[in-house]
């Protein structure tokens with residue numbers, strides 16, 4: 001059975017949503033962030049060396065990175081659900097958003113979170129780089145969402161689940 005190592009208020013919400021959406025049984029192991037640093041507890045490093053969430057185990061497999069976890073679950077257990085058929089334009093858009101969420105959207109958002117956490121939210125770096133980058137990305141996302149109902153087209157897919165985290169942040 002899949003075990004989800006879930007850190008409170010984290011990207012592993014995506015994995016829980018996906019598993020619920022697909023109706024897959026799983027076991028939940030919860031971890032609490034340090035209230036000051038927001039870091040995960042050291043016990044999470046016993047599951048994966050980086051000690052980040054999400055991470056899942058499934059029999060003898062340990063899988064980290066939310067995009068990789070989503071791909072694994074959809075391919076292994078999805079039976080074609082929540083993913084556009086191969087070779088379609090929708091499938092390409094699906095792959096794009098699955099990567100874009102962590103590769104492009106999250107970095108400026110994480111920078112802003114860290115700057116705010118350490119009390120340097122009003123800074124030259126925030127004004128000159130971080131805030132304009134966030135605006136650039138969100139104007140782009142808004143424009144893309146005008147083209148179709150969901151990120152990959154007219155059907156809800158796991159790419160929407162992956163994109164939920166930057167939007168929520």
Ligand SMILES: N[C@@H](CCC(=O)N[C@@H](CS)C(=O)NCC(=O)O)C(=O)O
Nearest residue numbers: 010011039040052053054065066102
């Ligand atoms: N790109 C990774 C990011 C993983 C990550 O940074 N997770 C955060 C929670 S949202 C975390 O574990 N933070 C606590 C820590 O770094 O100790 C993914 O998508 O899974």
